[in-house]
Amino acid sequence: MNTTPTRAKPPLRVLPVALAPRRVLLVGAGAAAAQKAKAVLESDCELTVIARAPCDPFFAGELPFPLLCREFRLEDVAGRDIVINATGDAALSHMLWASRKAQGYWLNCVDQPECCDFYFSATTRDHDLCVSVSTGGASPRYAQRIRDLVAACLPQRDAAFYEELRQHRHEQAARADEHGKVYLIGCGPGKREHLTLRALQCLQCLEVALIDALVGEEVVALLPRACRRINVSKRKGHQQFAQEEINAMMLEHVRAGRTVGRLKGGDPLVFGRVFEEAAFLLRHGIVPELVGGISSFLSGCLAGGIPPTLRDASAGALVVSAHLRETRFNDDWIPLLKDFPYTLIVLMAHSFAGKIEARARAHGISPGLPAAFVAQIDHPAQTTVIGTLGQLEEMARHCDKPAILVIGKAVAHALEMPHTGKRIVLPRPESCVESFFQK
Amino acid sequence: MNTTPTRAKPPLRVLPVALAPRRVLLVGAGAAAAQKAKAVLESDCELTVIARAPCDPFFAGELPFPLLCREFRLEDVAGRDIVINATGDAALSHMLWASRKAQGYWLNCVDQPECCDFYFSATTRDHDLCVSVSTGGASPRYAQRIRDLVAACLPQRDAAFYEELRQHRHEQAARADEHGKVYLIGCGPGKREHLTLRALQCLQCLEVALIDALVGEEVVALLPRACRRINVSKRKGHQQFAQEEINAMMLEHVRAGRTVGRLKGGDPLVFGRVFEEAAFLLRHGIVPELVGGISSFLSGCLAGGIPPTLRDASAGALVVSAHLRETRFNDDWIPLLKDFPYTLIVLMAHSFAGKIEARARAHGISPGLPAAFVAQIDHPAQTTVIGTLGQLEEMARHCDKPAILVIGKAVAHALEMPHTGKRIVLPRPESCVESFFQK
Numbered sequence: 001m002n003t004t005p006t007r008a009k010p011p012l013r014v015l016p017v018a019l020a021p022r023r024v025l026l027v028g029a030g031a032a033a034a035q036k037a038k039a040v041l042e043s044d045c046e047l048t049v050i051a052r053a054p055c056d057p058f059f060a061g062e063l064p065f066p067l068l069c070r071e072f073r074l075e076d077v078a079g080r081d082i083v084i085n086a087t088g089d090a091a092l093s094h095m096l097w098a099s100r101k102a103q104g105y106w107l108n109c110v111d112q113p114e115c116c117d118f119y120f121s122a123t124t125r126d127h128d129l130c131v132s133v134s135t136g137g138a139s140p141r142y143a144q145r146i147r148d149l150v151a152a153c154l155p156q157r158d159a160a161f162y163e164e165l166r167q168h169r170h171e172q173a174a175r176a177d178e179h180g181k182v183y184l185i186g187c188g189p190g191k192r193e194h195l196t197l198r199a200l201q202c203l204q205c206l207e208v209a210l211i212d213a214l215v216g217e218e219v220v221a222l223l224p225r226a227c228r229r230i231n232v233s234k235r236k237g238h239q240q241f242a243q244e245e246i247n248a249m250m251l252e253h254v255r256a257g258r259t260v261g262r263l264k265g266g267d268p269l270v271f272g273r274v275f276e277e278a279a280f281l282l283r284h285g286i287v288p289e290l291v292g293g294i295s296s297f298l299s300g301c302l303a304g305g306i307p308p309t310l311r312d313a314s315a316g317a318l319v320v321s322a323h324l325r326e327t328r329f330n331d332d333w334i335p336l337l338k339d340f341p342y343t344l345i346v347l348m349a350h351s352f353a354g355k356i357e358a359r360a361r362a363h364g365i366s367p368g369l370p371a372a373f374v375a376q377i378d379h380p381a382q383t384t385v386i387g388t389l390g391q392l393e394e395m396a397r398h399c400d401k402p403a404i405l406v407i408g409k410a411v412a413h414a415l416e417m418p419h420t421g422k423r424i425v426l427p428r429p430e431s432c433v434e435s436f437f438q439k
Numbered sequence: 440m441n442t443t444p445t446r447a448k449p450p451l452r453v454l455p456v457a458l459a460p461r462r463v464l465l466v467g468a469g470a471a472a473a474q475k476a477k478a479v480l481e482s483d484c485e486l487t488v489i490a491r492a493p494c495d496p497f498f499a500g501e502l503p504f505p506l507l508c509r510e511f512r513l514e515d516v517a518g519r520d521i522v523i524n525a526t527g528d529a530a531l532s533h534m535l536w537a538s539r540k541a542q543g544y545w546l547n548c549v550d551q552p553e554c555c556d557f558y559f560s561a562t563t564r565d566h567d568l569c570v571s572v573s574t575g576g577a578s579p580r581y582a583q584r585i586r587d588l589v590a591a592c593l594p595q596r597d598a599a600f601y602e603e604l605r606q607h608r609h610e611q612a613a614r615a616d617e618h619g620k621v622y623l624i625g626c627g628p629g630k631r632e633h634l635t636l637r638a639l640q641c642l643q644c645l646e647v648a649l650i651d652a653l654v655g656e657e658v659v660a661l662l663p664r665a666c667r668r669i670n671v672s673k674r675k676g677h678q679q680f681a682q683e684e685i686n687a688m689m690l691e692h693v694r695a696g697r698t699v700g701r702l703k704g705g706d707p708l709v710f711g712r713v714f715e716e717a718a719f720l721l722r723h724g725i726v727p728e729l730v731g732g733i734s735s736f737l738s739g740c741l742a743g744g745i746p747p748t749l750r751d752a753s754a755g756a757l758v759v760s761a762h763l764r765e766t767r768f769n770d771d772w773i774p775l776l777k778d779f780p781y782t783l784i785v786l787m788a789h790s791f792a793g794k795i796e797a798r799a800r801a802h803g804i805s806p807g808l809p810a811a812f813v814a815q816i817d818h819p820a821q822t823t824v825i826g827t828l829g830q831l832e833e834m835a836r837h838c839d840k841p842a843i844l845v846i847g848k849a850v851a852h853a854l855e856m857p858h859t860g861k862r863i864v865l866p867r868p869e870s871c872v873e874s875f876f877q878k
Binding site: 012013014015016017018019020021039040042043044081100101102104106108113116117118120121123125128129130131132133134135136138139142143145146148149150152153154155156162165168188192193194195196197198200201204205222224267269270271273274275276278279282287289290292293294295298299301302305307308309310311315316317318319320321324330332333341342413417418419 | 451452453454455456457458459460461478479481482483484520539540541543545547552555556557558559560562564567568569570571572573574575577578581582584585587588589591592593594595601604605607627631632633634635636637639640643644661663706708709710712713714715717718721726728729731732733734737738740741744746747748749750754755756757758759760763769771772780781852854856857858
């Protein structure tokens with residue numbers, strides 16, 4: 001099975017380059033040759049094939065290159081820039097290797113890395129764009145998988161886009177997207193891998209980014225180096241901007257022809273004021289693109305192993321915020337908890353834990369109702385604290401904000417998952433209605 | 440400004456390859472030379488630099504390659520496989536171009552594509568993996584941007600992962616992820632670009648995929664060619680599987696060592712039974728990975744331009760389903776609509792539009808309450824129909840399922856966005872409480 005010599009470890013670190021169109025001679029017409037021919041034909045290289053007989057079906061029928069059905073002779077290499085030996089004939093490989101310098105061609109012998117000046121890469125193309133993946137011989141199969149992943153991540157562009165790119169080549173002014181555009185981007189709970197592909201694509205073409213407090217560091221790190229970052233967080237210690245100032249900045253930059261991104265944690269549809277900002281821009285003749293994200297109220301449930309909907313425990317989920325209009329405590333939702341058949345998820349609740357506990361008691365809500373804080377979602381310090389509505393103040397002491405609060409029977413069904421991180425289950429108080437926690 | 444000759448359009452389709460480590464001679468020590476030297480040093484190529492004097496700071500201090508500070512002489516090319524002219528000296532380029540065949544080296548002259556056997560690509564590396572991007576000269580800047588995008592999309596792996604890849608090289612058995620793993624994957628509303636990066640990475644390593652009805656075609660197309668696809672949709676015309684059968688299939692495949700994916704539309708946390716399936720697997724000793732997605736209830740609001748939360752209109756959002764336990768109509772949520780201060784989003788409501796309208800009337804809910812169907816989210820036929828609770832049956836006739844139903848004052852603030860697709864606003868009935876639609 002193992003006919004090729006074992007390569008040194010770690011494997012060769014190759015130098016990826018793009019060859020200008022060259023004259024290519026391919027020797028052989030089997031399956032390996034067909035694969036190489038297809039790769040060469042995707043370029044503007046001039047291909048000639050020499051083989052005793054076509055073996056692979058690819059070489060049957062009409063071909064866009066000359067196929068000479070005869071024995072290969074060493075003088076066939078004359079005038080070729082590249083020679084590929086796909087016959088599997090090791091003796092031929094060594095002969096070609098010996099004469100390559102004198103004849104001025106570069107050699108690739110299939111499955112004989114020691115007789116290769118270069119290796120083929122797993123490649124994906126889209127118009128002018130060509131992306132190739134190599135593992136330095138470690139695993140062609142893995143290279144192909146990564147190639148497929150890369151192909152899926154590429155922005156979908158049309159021919160006109162590339163035509164424009166080419167026309168701007170000499171000014172080096174080729175920017176990939178419309179100038180003077182605003183993207184309102186949901187950046188998810190924090191980790192890069194929780195971004196949507198669309199968000200990722202938008203982030204990487206920004207020239208100005210207005211960044212909210214809860215946008216993850218991994219996400220900010222994806223911005224282009226030249227992108228101007230403006231922290232518009234309302235957290236203590238940072239410069240504060242009123243909504244009107246943020247609106248004015250967006251308008252100023254977009255009118256100056258810049259690509260502007262408004263980065264918000266989670267999903268900007270959920271308490272993100274994205275519609276206010278979109279309406280403002282529309283009123284000023286700017287049509288923004290809205291990009292959704294994974295909402296922290298759902299990623300928090302996922303992180304905590306808590307099902308927001310669950311047969312016989314919760315037939316829906318309500319998301320509210322304990323914090324409206326800057327600093328006001330919002331407790332309008334507390335009376336709903338009386339016999340509420342749904343899971344209630346409260347954003348910005350951590351600072352108000354004691355108040356919520358007290359008001360719920362005052363409203364006669366059962367203090368035994370299962371409740372959980374999921375804090376620092378997507379951070380190394382991620383913590384889930386599970387207890388009851390009557391223990392909220394104590395629970396809040398076991399974690400830091402930002403945190404979501406989940407209340408309802410479904411919390412009693414929380415699963416312990418590897419991604420949960422730190423997990424604290426408070427001892428159930430005597431007063432607790434035990435039935436909530438029966439499964 | 441424009442000193443290079445205009446290239447033919449469309450540009451050259453290059454052939455991307457990975458060069459085996461070769462002896463490289465770099466002429467010049469300016470900024471362009473520094474850039475090339477850095478690229479070469481990332482490979483195992485042997486580098487020598489010749490330049491009158493180091494101009495770029497990169498060439499100051501101790502260097503891991505010989506830097507000969509003298510005039511370049513043509514005999515310096517002897518024994519080199521690759522020569523790079525980074526001096527900007529066009530006469531030297533033409534001299535090197537003329538002697539390259541006889542001397543057996545390949546040439547790259549910076550900014551002189553007509554004197555290049557090959558071009559450098561924008562490259563990103565991670566251990567053994569090397570990904571390079573070229574635009575065939577159309578725009579090096581765009582190539583760099585795509586390179587950054589690709590770098591952000593690559594799975595984060597450690598050295599041990601690549602070590603294992605290398606060890607399995609000869610058996611071609613190198614599979615990139617743990618065998619016998621189950622991924623429960625939220626596939627979002629349908630389009631590829633609405634997947635999270637994590638979902639995308641997981642999809643592409645599956646060997647078996649159990650696919651729900653509402654998973655988008657673009658998503659299914661991302662599965663590896665060899666992946667076995669099992670349609671477990673409950674739609675008419677497809678084979679039906681009970682939940683127990685789906686569970687049994689997951690267990691069977693994962694125990695056989697296969698990488699199994701359970702693909703669900705939207706976010707599997709929202710009426711996706713993902714916790715039931717996770718709990719089943721955990722009981723059988725299998726620890727699944729849960730991957731969230733963009734929930735259709737939020738992507739529907741985004742598509743329809745409807746803010747689920749909005750100051751003075753909606754202080755929260757409740758998601759329920761009109762369809763529980765296979766075919767039963769669920770109307771438990773209808774009484775809530777009386778003076779409900781939140782946006783209510785109802786999944787699976789399209790088939791029950793008439794029933795919902797009638798029961799809401801019976802419960803004394805105002806028929807003038809704004810309501811919208813957002814149908815066929817992420818499909819070309821995507822449609823938003825805006826009306827009132829008293830028009831639901833009529834509204835449903837203007838669109839097809841699958842659709843989400845959004846009810847509440849916030850619907851009156853819906854923005855007309857370019858991504859909305861087809862948008863129908865029904866004439867307001869005389870009975871409508873006008874104040875809902877005042878802004």
